[in-house]
Amino acid sequence: MRACDMDRVKGLPLFADAAADTFRVATAGAHLQRFPAGTMLLLEGDPVDFLYVLLDGQVELHGTWNDHETVLAILRPVSTFILAAVVLDADALMSARTLERCEILMIPGDAIRTAMRLDPRFAMAVSRDLAGCYRGLVRTVKNHKLRNSVERLANYLLALRAADNSGGVVRLHHEKRILASLLGMTPENLSRAFSALQAVGVNVQGAVVTLSNVAALEALAKPDPLIDNHAPRGGDIVAEADAEVWSSERNRAGGEAGARTASAGRRND
Amino acid sequence: MRACDMDRVKGLPLFADAAADTFRVATAGAHLQRFPAGTMLLLEGDPVDFLYVLLDGQVELHGTWNDHETVLAILRPVSTFILAAVVLDADALMSARTLERCEILMIPGDAIRTAMRLDPRFAMAVSRDLAGCYRGLVRTVKNHKLRNSVERLANYLLALRAADNSGGVVRLHHEKRILASLLGMTPENLSRAFSALQAVGVNVQGAVVTLSNVAALEALAKPDPLIDNHAPRGGDIVAEADAEVWSSERNRAGGEAGARTASAGRRND
DNA sequence: CGCGCATTTGAGGACTGTCAACTTCCGTGG
DNA sequence: CCACGGAAGTTGACAGTCCTCAAATGCGCG
Structure with a gap:
């Protein structure tokens, strides 16, 4: 991962307030990956193993039912997504698909949950992040x-x-x-x-x-x-x-x- | 507050995992209040000073725009509500109204935020709670x-x-x-x-x-x-x-x- | 018993989805 | 450089869903 990417991730509200150690541990097991346009990153119903951080490109989150599909959100850099499922270690409720060529950092869910246990400031940041997401959905x-x-x-x-x-x-x-x-x-x-x-x-x-x-x-x-x-x-x-x-x-x-x-x-x- | 009410609050996922101290501090500044049916507990746009815990009765959360109103959720005991706004210390996005006579525990938002800083397990529980709320809204x-x-x-x-x-x-x-x-x-x-x-x-x-x-x-x-x-x-x-x-x-x-x-x-x- | 409110029913219209044809745009390949 | 093919976007016609208004019915409480 390039240094500038690292800085961009560190600049996220989610990590801005975290201890240096927390950030290091979380990103240690992470890997940066590139995907072409139209790639399914995640299918609804699948277990979620990573927190995704979109560094470049666009990602669409959508849901399906009875052979119909609806777009629930469109993400642009820099954004994390699927945090709620990671926190609960639950299955995804939405599918994620790249709309264009994307560069994505994938952080193991275990690392996130461990970091929350060890670093209260990070846990607090996660709460704030989720609260913001929640309020976005209320809107x-x-x-x-x-x-x-x-x-x-x-x-x-x-x-x-x-x-x-x-x-x-x-x-x-x-x-x-x-x-x-x-x-x-x-x-x-x-x-x-x-x-x-x-x-x-x-x-x-x-x-x-x-x-x-x-x-x-x-x-x-x-x-x-x-x-x-x-x-x-x-x-x-x-x-x-x-x-x-x-x-x-x-x-x-x-x-x-x-x-x-x-x-x-x-x-x- | 009756002992049995205390137990019901303690039994909430939000508090179940918290340190005994955390729970004591949080509920120390709390007060139990009764409201008749049809009472507006909170108006959207208002600052949120308390986390509400519904112990008895029913509460409706709704939003308004352009002279129209829509019900966003109906709560039954035992439920907390308005947690996201408390975490962010932000204004409410929804109004809350009692549908029947209600018994509600009001915990100062400061106490919640302080507890999160001091007790990582509690912060984690808040995250899990918010993640669950978020996923409920995705549904x-x-x-x-x-x-x-x-x-x-x-x-x-x-x-x-x-x-x-x-x-x-x-x-x-x-x-x-x-x-x-x-x-x-x-x-x-x-x-x-x-x-x-x-x-x-x-x-x-x-x-x-x-x-x-x-x-x-x-x-x-x-x-x-x-x-x-x-x-x-x-x-x-x-x-x-x-x-x-x-x-x-x-x-x-x-x-x-x-x-x-x-x-x-x-x-x- | 009567009033008020919630619920139901009916008629009509507004909004939105469906289907199909057409146009435009864009990348590929000749 | 231009022609072609496919996808995206538009437009029109039509149907289904949903809202609005109005009136009738039913129920609960004073």
């Missing part, structure tokens, strides 16, 4: 249960814009059919959702999306800090520490989240 | 994205049956409109979903549901161990340790989960 569920597909897409675009601090032009990081699945719709409907957003100044040109009327888009999207990690807080409150990898917002470019309906309201309560 | 997302409303209801009923190890008769633990929201539909559609399940031997009589043809119900529901925590594993595999509170399967009686479409398949990819 996702709220997003899906409280918003329709056009609203989800609108918020996704705003999240992209916030993440790339791009002005009025954002680039989609994935194929549209992957994005459609992540947002919980079919490719056809994603296409129609983009059309619908033309009315608020959204134009698509391949992977390049121009937002010519952000105010109108925001009026439609109604981003909410309790769903969308990028959305502005009310007062002068400090940004929360959710951080962390996985389906955490940063990786998904703020894509998924979730929150909703009031006591009297309706819509998919 | 929920798969359930919602991969199944339609009738399928979700069918699996919910099977989960209830498994939890209560009832034969062909299960009791609903909540009002139908709450259940509808938890399952991601309107009360009207829950009613229609029940009607649809008559074809596979499901009959509703108030809160009492009789399942006269479990085989047919299962054929429709297609329960999956990677979505439904109750579903049978393939071989002689040991049941996983997900356990834990919160939106964990046990509380929701195995209700929620989620996963979906295969590469070629469709339906809400």
Whole structure:
């Protein structure tokens, strides 16, 4: 493993606070591996033997049922994934597949669990990481249960814009059919959702999306800090520490989240 | 706090493994409180000062957006909730409301965080708890994205049956409109979903549901161990340790989960 | 007994998925 | 450099699912 890779791993919130020994032990048994695009790293139901650290490339996490598949998260460097299964030494609930050529550090699950026992600071970091992942998923569920597909897409675009601090032009990081699945719709409907957003100044040109009327888009999207990690807080409150990898917002470019309906309201309560 | 309550708290996976000292310190600053039905314990967006331990009654966790509300989880004793926010000392992403008269132990968040720093075994237990919660939500997302409303209801009923190890008769633990929201539909559609399940031997009589043809119900529901925590594993595999509170399967009686479409398949990819 | 609320039922419409045809894009190979 | 083939993305037509509104029914509590 290159020194710079080592530094990148050490820079993860998960390891930043760990004792030097902990880090050394954990990475001692680790190995760096390269995978071509389209490789299945992990199949749901399989035992999980490693904590994965994505150093380069993109990885998709998905689930299947009854011959259907849905994308649950898309990871970009630097991210760890499958931490929850490692902590519990349990079977994977999601499959992982490379979307492009990837460089991945694989740390034995035993090493992680041992390190947690020996280093309370590391155990604490794991807890914080998992708490952040959990909260990311709460946002996702709220997003899906409280918003329709056009609203989800609108918020996704705003999240992209916030993440790339791009002005009025954002680039989609994935194929549209992957994005459609992540947002919980079919490719056809994603296409129609983009059309619908033309009315608020959204134009698509391949992977390049121009937002010519952000105010109108925001009026439609109604981003909410309790769903969308990028959305502005009310007062002068400090940004929360959710951080962390996985389906955490940063990786998904703020894509998924979730929150909703009031006591009297309706819509998919 | 009564001694028997103390024992119930100590019996939680979260505390079972903790040092005696840890438990003493944590519960020293705690106070037991009773709330009438319909009390808002916590509003989303509020700072979280306590870890809540539900000892008696039922609590609903919900999220709101744009004047709509959705139920994210329903908790029954003994459960802790809001642990993720406590670990991160962050604002709540969900609101909590009592559904009936409740008895709740409130442990200061500081005490929890301090205990984690001092007691690695406790920190480890927190990690395991959060990992279980996380996996519960992964199941929920798969359930919602991969199944339609009738399928979700069918699996919910099977989960209830498994939890209560009832034969062909299960009791609903909540009002139908709450259940509808938890399952991601309107009360009207829950009613229609029940009607649809008559074809596979499901009959509703108030809160009492009789399942006269479990085989047919299962054929429709297609329960999956990677979505439904109750579903049978393939071989002689040991049941996983997900356990834990919160939106964990046990509380929701195995209700929620989620996963979906295969590469070629469709339906809400 | 009557009121209020939860639940049910019906009708209609909005949203989303399915199927099929067409266009565009892109990499391969001639 | 250009033609070809396949995949991705679009569009249209249609159907199924789900939500909304309204009204009726049933149940529990005062």
